[in-house]
Amino acid sequence: MRFECYGAATAFVLPPLPTMPQPSDVSQVLLSVGGLVGREVDLDAFLHTLVDRIAVTMQADRGTLWLLDPARGELFSRAAHLPEVSQIRVKLGQGVAGHVAQVGTPVSLTDLKGEPLFFADIDRLTGYRTTSLLAVPLRDAEGTIYGVLQVLNRLGGGRFTEEDTDRLTAIASQVSTALQSTSLYQELKRAKEQPHAPVGYFFNRIIGESAQLKSIYRLVQKAAPTDATVLLRGESGCGKELFARAVHVNGPRRDKPFVKVDCAALPATLIENELFGHEKGAFTGADHRVPGKFEAADSGTVFIDEIGELPLPVQGKLLRVLQDREFERVGGTHTVKVNVRIVAATNRDLARMVAEGKFREDLYYRIKVVEIVLPPLRERGGDDIERLARHFVAAAAKRHRLEQPKLSAAALGRLKSYRWPGNVRELENCVESAVVLCEGEILEEHLPLPTVDRVVPVTSEATASAAPPPGLLPLAEVERRHILHVLEAVKGNRTAAAKALEIGRNTLARKLKEYGLSDEG
Numbered sequence: 001m002r003f004e005c006y007g008a009a010t011a012f013v014l015p016p017l018p019t020m021p022q023p024s025d026v027s028q029v030l031l032s033v034g035g036l037v038g039r040e041v042d043l044d045a046f047l048h049t050l051v052d053r054i055a056v057t058m059q060a061d062r063g064t065l066w067l068l069d070p071a072r073g074e075l076f077s078r079a080a081h082l083p084e085v086s087q088i089r090v091k092l093g094q095g096v097a098g099h100v101a102q103v104g105t106p107v108s109l110t111d112l113k114g115e116p117l118f119f120a121d122i123d124r125l126t127g128y129r130t131t132s133l134l135a136v137p138l139r140d141a142e143g144t145i146y147g148v149l150q151v152l153n154r155l156g157g158g159r160f161t162e163e164d165t166d167r168l169t170a171i172a173s174q175v176s177t178a179l180q181s182t183s184l185y186q187e188l189k190r191a192k193e194q195p196h197a198p199v200g201y202f203f204n205r206i207i208g209e210s211a212q213l214k215s216i217y218r219l220v221q222k223a224a225p226t227d228a229t230v231l232l233r234g235e236s237g238c239g240k241e242l243f244a245r246a247v248h249v250n251g252p253r254r255d256k257p258f259v260k261v262d263c264a265a266l267p268a269t270l271i272e273n274e275l276f277g278h279e280k281g282a283f284t285g286a287d288h289r290v291p292g293k294f295e296a297a298d299s300g301t302v303f304i305d306e307i308g309e310l311p312l313p314v315q316g317k318l319l320r321v322l323q324d325r326e327f328e329r330v331g332g333t334h335t336v337k338v339n340v341r342i343v344a345a346t347n348r349d350l351a352r353m354v355a356e357g358k359f360r361e362d363l364y365y366r367i368k369v370v371e372i373v374l375p376p377l378r379e380r381g382g383d384d385i386e387r388l389a390r391h392f393v394a395a396a397a398k399r400h401r402l403e404q405p406k407l408s409a410a411a412l413g414r415l416k417s418y419r420w421p422g423n424v425r426e427l428e429n430c431v432e433s434a435v436v437l438c439e440g441e442i443l444e445e446h447l448p449l450p451t452v453d454r455v456v457p458v459t460s461e462a463t464a465s466a467a468p469p470p471g472l473l474p475l476a477e478v479e480r481r482h483i484l485h486v487l488e489a490v491k492g493n494r495t496a497a498a499k500a501l502e503i504g505r506n507t508l509a510r511k512l513k514e515y516g517l518s519d520e521g
């Protein structure tokens with residue numbers, strides 16, 4: 001069994017269930033859930049609501065929707081009351097769910113001690129104590145099993161009755177019908193058509209259905225199961241790290257560490273140390289041997305973010321890791337062998353850096369074995385912007401425990417027409433701010449967006465003009481906003497911001513002061 005943590009997200013913690021819910025009948029669960037399907041905004045949220053409702057209807061403490069990953073012969077928890085871990089995977093035939101998926105008949109258990117079907121490892125690892133359990137198979141329109149619906153711990157004690165089994169079976173058949181109108185169904189269909197393409201948690205936190213993103217999903221699906229080095233290119237905030245994680249969790253190293261090194265966040269002098277570690281006595285104050293990220297990631301993946309910032313001497317050392325999987329720690333002579341996959345990302349034009357002698361050509365070719373170019377948000381089309389915006393509205397409302405606001409047509413129009421220089425990260429921040437500031441409905445005025453998007457037409461003539469046409473921003477304002485965008489894009493890292501702006505850190509500090517922006521951090 002494996003526990004997997006997808007992406008940066010931590011386990012999905014659900015609000016507590018109401019105590020002792022009133023029993024309601026099957027049609028009632030599905031009636032309420034049916035309404036949600038039509039408004040599927042976020043598949044994760046939808047599935048969790050579904051599991052919530054099922055648990056309440058079945059008077060159970062917890063519920064799990066397991067799905068089958070045919071390529072690996074495993075079941076994975078696609079949505080569950082599972083605050084302890086992100087996901088559980090079990091082999092077909094393993095545990096009650098694995099058994100039900102294999103034989104296709106429901107199982108109800110109460111006396112779990114010594115029960116051979118019960119896989120106690122899950123309880124041991126989560127710390128949850130299962131006292132009763134009911135699991136039924138989920139079948140598609142042709143009757144093929146593709147998952148299991150399971151509830152745990154009947155409220156008030158005792159076992160799940162035969163009537164409960166019938167009720168959960170009826171729910172399972174209706175859940176299957178409901179799922180057919182979600183993108184999950186497409187995912188399952190795809191898995192059937194391509195039996196070697198495993199399914200599950202691959203893109204489940206990546207929002208986007210545009211043609212560009214779909215072709216990227218296909219590329220990731222091809223590249224991930226291999227050990228090929230992947231280079232992700234794209235503007236800041238367009239999802240490079242998210243896709244780097246998708247490459248990792250979809251590959252054979254998914255159970256091993258995913259270790260990130262952000263070259264833009266580190267002074268050049270420290271990058272070598274960070275990647276390769278150092279020996280005791282390597283420099284003043286080095287009183288222990290400290291392993292670097294490559295050692296920490298052994299057997300896993302090292303994600304090198306902003307690889308274009310790597311100083312030339314360190315580039316040589318990285319090349320050796322890529323060629324021979326070995327290196328020496330800083331200040332050491334002992335050769336360390338590592339087994340890592342490398343995924344790198346950049347928003348720089350590496351080919352140009354090669355031409356300018358700033359990036360080693362041999363390293364460039366070594367890292368771009370598979371090159372994935374992520375489109376800027378503005379090129380992904382209005383539909384993807386809308387999907388992302390709705391997803392972020394729901395996520396921000398949940399995070400801040402606010403009622404989910406509506407998104408007015410005008411606000412949505414504005415979001416769709418804006419150019420998003422900071423890409424998805426900027427959209428995420430913009431929507432979050434609007435969710436916090438609005439009252440029940442996000443209007444255009446709640447969106448912290450400039451009234452004029454394009455900085456190009458704003459010239460010194462415009463600012464000098466005695467009567468500038470309305471709507472044109474003063475140059476200083478454009479600069480102020482641009483600095484803010486850049487800072488947001490680099491998560492407030494001033495060294496990285498100064499680099500992106502091609503100005504010194506001191507100049508940046510001066511400008512921040514000048515524009516009344518925080519001088520901190």
Ligand SMILES: Nc1ncnc2c1ncn2[C@@H]1O[C@H](COP(=O)(O)OP(=O)(O)OP(=O)(O)O)[C@@H](O)[C@H]1O
Binds near residue numbers: 208235237241
């Ligand atoms: N397709 C997407 N679906 C959902 N969230 C996304 C998507 N793309 C990006 N995000 C979110 O936007 C933010 C920025 O994404 P990420 O950090 O992966 O971008 P990046 O390209 O690596 O940025 P940088 O170059 O600045 O490091 C994150 O919070 C991420 O979760």
